[in-house]
Amino acid sequence: MVDALRCGVPRALRVIRGRARSVARVVRRGEHAASVRRIRGPSERPDGAATGHLYTEPVTFDNVRGSSTPGRPSRTKPNVSATPSVVQSLRAHAGPAVPFSVEFNPPRDAAAEARLWRAVRQFECMHPAFVSMTYGAGGSTRDRTVRVTGQLAQETTLLPVAHLTAVEHSVAELRSLVGAYADSGIRNILVLRGDPPGDPLGEWHRHPEGVSYAEELVRIVRDLGDFHVGVASFPQGHHRSPDLETDTAFLAAKLRAGAEYSITQMFFDVEHYLRLRDRLAAFDPIEAAKPIIPELMPITSLRTVKRAEELCGRPLPAAVLNRLRSAAGDGPEENAVAVRAAGIEIATEMAQRLIGEGAPCLHFITLNFAKATSEVLTNLGYGVTAAPISA
Numbered sequence: 001m002v003d004a005l006r007c008g009v010p011r012a013l014r015v016i017r018g019r020a021r022s023v024a025r026v027v028r029r030g031e032h033a034a035s036v037r038r039i040r041g042p043s044e045r046p047d048g049a050a051t052g053h054l055y056t057e058p059v060t061f062d063n064v065r066g067s068s069t070p071g072r073p074s075r076t077k078p079n080v081s082a083t084p085s086v087v088q089s090l091r092a093h094a095g096p097a098v099p100f101s102v103e104f105n106p107p108r109d110a111a112a113e114a115r116l117w118r119a120v121r122q123f124e125c126m127h128p129a130f131v132s133m134t135y136g137a138g139g140s141t142r143d144r145t146v147r148v149t150g151q152l153a154q155e156t157t158l159l160p161v162a163h164l165t166a167v168e169h170s171v172a173e174l175r176s177l178v179g180a181y182a183d184s185g186i187r188n189i190l191v192l193r194g195d196p197p198g199d200p201l202g203e204w205h206r207h208p209e210g211v212s213y214a215e216e217l218v219r220i221v222r223d224l225g226d227f228h229v230g231v232a233s234f235p236q237g238h239h240r241s242p243d244l245e246t247d248t249a250f251l252a253a254k255l256r257a258g259a260e261y262s263i264t265q266m267f268f269d270v271e272h273y274l275r276l277r278d279r280l281a282a283f284d285p286i287e288a289a290k291p292i293i294p295e296l297m298p299i300t301s302l303r304t305v306k307r308a309e310e311l312c313g314r315p316l317p318a319a320v321l322n323r324l325r326s327a328a329g330d331g332p333e334e335n336a337v338a339v340r341a342a343g344i345e346i347a348t349e350m351a352q353r354l355i356g357e358g359a360p361c362l363h364f365i366t367l368n369f370a371k372a373t374s375e376v377l378t379n380l381g382y383g384v385t386a387a388p389i390s391a
């Protein structure tokens with residue numbers, strides 16, 4: 001209710017309806033949890049931690065309680081069938097502009113978690129088509145990621161997409177993770193191979209009982225049940241791909257394996273996105289019809305430039321760098337206000353061009369802050385009305 005009021009009276013009803021749905025989900029989940037406890041047994045983690053039940057066989061989310069198939073344990077399926085897929089959410093978008101979505105990162109500690117939730121509530125008022133939560137390395141971060149992503153499904157009106165990477169996981173663990181996500185009502189999963197922990201450019205080591213490529217993981221997740229899967233695409237090609245043609249073939253293979261859309265790596269030259277679209281259309285026109293969602297990151301400081309280059313694994317185009325550097329000025333101190341303004345302007349111009357070129361959605365990297373993205377959306381005329389945004 002507080003959120004409803006924060007979002008403003010015209011949106012209050014929508015938020016309240018969302019809350020009612022969340023409450024219903026929680027009630028259903030409670031029923032489901034009781035039944036899962038009965039069947040969990042052998043799939044429990046040795047340390048007894050609740051990981052969600054391990055799916056060893058395909059399941060369908062048809063809301064049928066207790067399969068009576070002889071010889072199989074009876075099983076109650078999580079009621080996630082009512083949750084829309086990302087593609088359905090994009091299609092259902094009713095606003096005048098193209099839909100937008102945002103990416104969050106798992107918080108590292110309690111303070112970061114509080115900041116994340118501030119951003120979540122601010123974005124909730126802006127009605128993104130979906131929100132995604134990245135998946136990092138390291139056990140405690142991973143546990144927090146699963147918990148927080150589950151909370152997005154259960155305690156907000158947002159449609160969460162859980163990123164899932166194959167790094168340091170056996171297939172059994174990956175299945176268990178998918179089960180944990182399904183347990184908390186998550187049906188949309190962005191399937192990734194992930195990078196070697198520590199050094200993203202280091203040598204990739206497959207877990208002895210894991211997978212080598214995202215394509216295999218797409219099949220595993222699809223075989224587990226009625227999940228909706230997205231994959232990564234790379235406008236400039238993945239840094240390990242020998243050439244752009246091979247890179248396109250691997251993307252097409254992930255889509256053929258059952259992915260319904262892709263989200264691109266961030267880029268700063270719209271031409272790269274358009275050329276990716278052309279390459280895929282030439283290679284496989286059927287798979288090219290699936291949404292390719294461009295990822296944008298508004299630059300807010302010269303420090304964010306470094307972060308952006310790390311994330312896309314390539315230097316920013318010279319034209320973009322020059323614009324930011326000239327905004328920073330020649331003085332001993334960077335003109336922070338001018339750099340930020342230039343960064344927002346660059347993201348706005350890119351978004352305008354992408355909208356003109358028919359992009360299906362604009363996906364923003366937020367680093368768990370709402371302000372920069374909301375400024376870009378305001379520039380685009382989205383008329384977003386969020387709670388007062390301080391960061």
Ligand SMILES: Cc1cc2nc3c(=O)[nH]c(=O)nc-3n(C[C@H](O)[C@H](O)[C@H](O)COP(=O)(O)OP(=O)(O)OC[C@H]3O[C@@H](n4cnc5c(N)ncnc54)[C@H](O)[C@@H]3O)c2cc1C
Nearest residue numbers: 134135163192193194213214232238240241250263264265
């Ligand atoms: C939108 C987006 C979100 C991301 N989120 C996360 C995240 O949450 N956590 C995280 O750790 N990382 C994340 N990443 C980074 C991503 O995990 C890395 O870029 C990783 O190196 C590639 O992942 P992939 O799923 O594209 O892998 P793959 O599609 O498996 O490709 C990996 C490499 O193998 C090659 N390849 C693919 N298939 C084959 C094949 N059959 N035979 C031979 N070679 C093949 C590809 O060309 C590529 O060079 C994200 C990237 C993007 C674009």
